[in-house]
Amino acid sequence: MRRLSESTANMNIQTNDEEPGESSPLLGHALQPQGFTGASFGSSVFNMMNAIMGSGILGLSYAMANTGIMGFCILLLLVSSLASYSIHLLLTLCDQTAITSYEDLGLLAFKKPGKVLVAVTILIQNVGAMSSYLFIVKSELPAAIASFLSRDASGYVWYLDGRTLLILVTLVVVLPLAMLPKIGFLGYTSSLAFFLMVFFAAVVVIKKWSIPCPLPLNETLSTMLVTSTQVQVSNSSNSECIPKMFAISSKSAYAVPTMAFSFLCHTAVLPIYCELHRPSKKRMQNVANVSISLSFLVYLVSALFGYLTFYGHVDSELLQGYDTYLPRDILVMSVRLAILVAVLLTVPLIHFPTRKALRTLVLGDRPFSWSSHILLTTMLLAVVLLLAIFVPDIRNVFGVVGSTTSTGLLFVYPGLFYLRISASPLQSLRSLGALLLVIIGVLVGLLSFSIIIITWVKNT
Incomplete structure (x- = not known):
């Protein structure tokens, strides 16, 4: 294990599976091509936050309802701190090995099986992420369109069918952007996506005072036969308006996976590092820390006010x-x-590393070709579209993906790679931290996944 990084200079890491126009740069000023001054600190923070923020923000209020305010804050702080530390380990390995690819770190640590494992994990993780994003489109787009129509509209119309709209939007918007062979063009759309997430958090805060507590009985519910759900809503009392500081139930198992899903940005860390002006491990770590801290703030505010709006009745998808x-x-x-x-x-942005991971698995080190590019892009989007159509609840995506691949990329792999590649003794503080990161990742993944499976079995 020791001194493994010293052999890096003698290794010929294959990079033929990269997109056209990409390179595999070394650290330091060689990270950037000639004439490129690099991205500023502020721009890098902005890009990093775009990588962090995603659909996970919609499930955090549900996580708070099932863990309590204090429990949620503790868990969110723990997950964000571990995310920052795992990035620290990745950047340390970059300094030691001059490798700027997550897959190639797996290759250096565990040879070809390591690279394949990382590629498979990225593939599963990103397919789950894209599926959850399209799930939101399926559930929210019909409601958004219907809100602009008159209330007396009746009968089936195609533009109010979620599945039909999802297929149409995927073909018209997502597919053309996903076909682009270079990720740089998507930077402008990513910046817009981040500001829209901030707007979402602001509206959640504002609307906390527009919905009274206890929650009023909806007109539609009042016309239904008396059911347990109606009685629960109509008999809401002031006791339901008291926030819980701590809460534990089987549904709490979704909390940590959802948080891990929300803070996963590790496949984007090294590309951002490559573009940073005057790149150094310390400078990039500061970028990561600021980005994670600001994302933590946005997540906490939206989750808190979403929970304080609906309390125990908050949906797994807040909107x-x-x-x-x-x-x-x-x-x-x-x-x-x-x-x-x-x-x-955001979907085309996530599609880029997903397609690259799939090409690594299917085509190996073969050079880029437009035929394979189009085929893999179409196949991936077809799988993602099917998952988004048939997954019944967004919690299923957050729970399964978060308890497996997210915890692997966020906790386990950075720790394992550091222990395998770094020359630091096992007794060192950093190595002990890496070992602890691996243990926490394995325990969190196994525990969360087991509880989620048990919950599914009981509900069937």
Whole structure:
């Protein structure tokens, strides 16, 4: 294990599976091509936050409802701190090996099986992420369109069918952007997506005072037969408006995976490092710390005020709760469209490393060709589209993906790679931290996945 990094200079890491126009640069000023001054610190922070922020923000209020405010804050702080530390380990390995690819770190640590394992993990993780994004489009786009129509509209119309709209939007918007062979063009759309996420958090705060507590009985519910759900809502009392500081249930198992899903940005860390002006491990670590801290703040604010709006009745996908009590509110309509635009513009960005990982598995080191590029892009989008159509609840995506691949990329792999590649003794503080990161990742993944499976079995 020791001194493994010293052999890096003698290794010929294959890079033929990269997109056209890419290179595999070394650290230091050689990271950037001639004439390129690099991205500023602020721009790098902005790009990093775009990589962090995603559809996970919609599930955090549900996580808070099932862990309590203090429990949620502790867990969110723990996950964000571990994410920052795992990035620290990756950057340390970059300094030691001059490698700027997550897959190639796996190759150096565990030979070809390591590279394949990382590629498979990235593939599964990103397919889950894209599926959750398109799931949001399927569930929210019909409601967004219906909010602009008159209430007396009746009968089936194709533009109010979620599945039909999802297929149409995927073909018209996502597919053309995903076909682009270079990721740089998508930077402009990513910046817009981040601002729309901030707008979402602001609206959640504002609308906390627009919905009373106890929650009023909806007109539609009052016309239904008396059911347990109606009695629960109609008999809401002031006791339901007292926030819980701590809460533990089987549903709490979704909390940590959802948080891991929300802070996973590790496949984008090294590309951002390559573009940073005057790159250094310390400078990039500061970029990561600032980005994670600001994302932590946005996540906490939106989760807290979303929970304080609906309390125990919060949905697993937060926006659905506003339909019942604020069906035609202009701000809610606007934020729904904002989230839809944000997730649509994020899908092609996530598709890029996913396609690259798939090409690594299927084509190995073969050079780029447009035929394989088009085929792999179409295959990936078809799989993602099917998952988005048939997965019944977004929690299933967050839970399964978060408890497996997210915890691997976030916790386990950085720790394992550091222990395998670094020359630091096992007794050193950094090596002990890497070992602890691996143990936490394995325990969190196994525990969360087991509880989720048990919950599914009981509900069937």
